[in-house]
Amino acid sequence: MHAARHSLAAVGHRGLAFPLGLLALAALAALALSVAVGSVTVTPAELWEVALGGGDALSRTLVLELRVPRALSAFATGGLLALAGALMQVLLRNPLADPYVLGLSGGAAVGALAAMLAGLGGLVISGSAFAGALASTLLVFGLAHGTGSWTPARLLLTGVVVAAGWGAVVTLMLAVSPAERLPGMLYWLMGDLSYARTPGYALALLLGVCLLAFPLGRSLNVLARGALQAAALGVAVRPLEWAIYVAASLLTAMAVTTAGSIGFVGLVVPHMLRLVLGNDQRLILPACALAGGTLLMLADALARTLIAPEQLPVGVITALLGVPTFLYLLYRSR
Amino acid sequence: MSRLEARELVIDVPGRRDGRSLDLSLEPGQVWGVLGPNGAGKTTLLHTLAGLRAPRRGTLRLDGESLSALSRRRVARALGLVFQERQDGFPATVRETALIGRHPWLSPWQMEGGEDLKLAEAALERLDVAHLAERLVSTLSGGERQRLAIATVLTQAPAIWLADEPTNHLDLHHQTAVMALLAEQARAGSAVMLCLHDLNLAARWCDQVLLLYPDGEACWGPRDAMLVPGALERLYGQRLATAEIDGAPVFVPVR
């Protein structure tokens, strides 16, 4: 395995092409699969018709209005979460960090549940979740900054405590909310893609951050070895850390806004890829976007069809798929 | 070739009075040894000279330009630092680690090329760790890590070397090899400054010496003027016996 690890540095851009190409193929296959399966059967012939711009009205609605937007939302959300997780791990120099470690999902949950509690729907819930996530980001950063400068350890500790605080608020809101609103709230908390219909913004953000991350990739590699070492090697550490923090927060806020707080993708995907591909951020970050998106598309296809017509929250599936895969890779890599 | 000048420099050691401000210049070809007991501020001085910490007062100039006004990238092309402490949160191989020395020389869009890899391989060879190139850093011994850190700076190829106890963890042979490497860098036009605990290495390999006292006092100058038993005994609070072997003074603590 280690023989493959340093190939990237040795062979330059070509070293990126093979693993990323493979992951892109996997993503396309997963996309095709999630468009092909559903609780209602659309035959391959009908699918082909629809792909060519024809097909009957029902097949067109099923494929173009329901499956494609949902599959793309799943891809975008998974990619955003995995990318945000990888960035947070570098920012905090802590392999255990995930996109939610700084209390982002808690803030988003409080925002979303407050909107649901007020009986508001759709866009207001999304907007409120986004606002909650950003508020939490600013709160954690402000508190960690305190009167002096922040360190990763201090940021992490502040985030963990703020997250615990949000958790308490969420529990309180669940306790006082009317019974008929509880199912919707619980689905949101578990992560659910059933109302994601507009993947455009999430996909654009994902692509943008991936493109931005490439030129910053080597600086991130150096930063992963510690702030002082990075500064001595010519990295402008503080601006870079700010950029990572803002980017990871935006990515997570967008993901949470699209599909609620889906667990495990942000922690497990970067690790799985590091075990196989090494720790060069120029490869890992785009690989995270592709692999995270693929994982979530597959998980959502299962969530939609496993016990149809009942719809499972996709967060349950990501955990059920992600945990054993991760444990297996970890076991094999010793 | 580069020179680093400190003017009326007071390093910021929390809770210590200013003491004596430093006015010195690291010139191409010089090897400076910084001596002082634990807590005298040797590491703080090195980090301050590298621009990683702000001084309490005074100015630093790299080739005539104010150090704090230069970009980190520009500084890193001229000045390399061997750290005493290293952290490794994420797994990385020895070769990858040496290669990051090329970071300041590559544009953001550039990947490390064959030339960079050759430089890194040569540095690993020079530090006698090439056979470990595939190993994960976390599996190395302390001495091997120390040599890898020096190989990384060698790959960086700075004109000014600041090395914090570069002989830590090294066996006798590798201590000598590392000192010889640094002396060779100086002969080729680099300026070198080392923090050392071993008086005898300083006596043997350095031409300039800076003595740092715990109270902030300091004195510096040519080696022979500095390495006198009286000053050293006051520096460490330790009586010394002196002899001359192989053309250099040797200091041994008295029981």
Add this chain to the structure above:
Amino acid sequence: MRAGLGLWAGLLLLAVGLPARAEVCATDDAGREVCLPAPAARIAALSPGATELVYAAGAGDKVVAVVDYSDYPPAAQEVPSLGSHTRIDMERLVALRPALVIGWVTGNPPEQLETIEALGVPVFYVEPRSFAGVASAIERLGTLAGTADAANREARRFRDGMAEIRERYADRAPVRVFYQVWDEPLMTINDAHLIGRVLTACGGVNVFGDLERLVPRIGDASVLDADPEAILAGGMGEENRDWLSHWEQYPSLTAVTRDNLFFVPPSLIQRPTPRLLEGSRLFCEKLEDARARR
């Protein structure tokens, strides 16, 4: 050219004539006017209550999709289910091509109802909060389904039945009642809730009627403190006294000493449907029993 003119004139007549004859409109419980070009021949009902109301409106044969627990009338159990009302299987819904979807304001996820509308299927929200609301919902559904005659008949039967109950029990001695909706957590209803209204109609006094929330969460202590004369409860399933036996551990309760612990099948009382009439009669009889044990 002349033939073309004639064709245009014919089309114009059709365009003016047809929709005016067939279009049906009704205002839903969210206050929106919903119009269909023609009475709906295929209806999806997204709550068990909505299913009952559509059947009550005489449009049972037009129901093409229901959700889990749509068990009444028994014929509804044969209709394809879209899963839980909290997460509808959208694909199956679309594949069943409904012309009208009956939504549940507080039960269905708003995002999914919005999506259904975005796909061009009109959504009619139903959530009756009064006896008059139940009757009117039946009538409005009858209008949209083109079964107004049957619907109006059923609505009249329901209105008259409820009026008769109210009349009969208006002057009966008040009975202090606690109605238990759920056990863990313990939940009841206030006076504004439909069950609260049934209770009032039967001459009962809801001991928690003044609480602010429609379905308040309370504790055993509140019940002991209120000391109701009768406790009425539903439970899991149709014949299950588990929730009631819980109260027997408190012999100080008046309801326990007088043996006024009554089971009322939840499906008769907890759904805003015409079966409420049957449930109300049962409810009132229980309170009569309680009065008899004084």
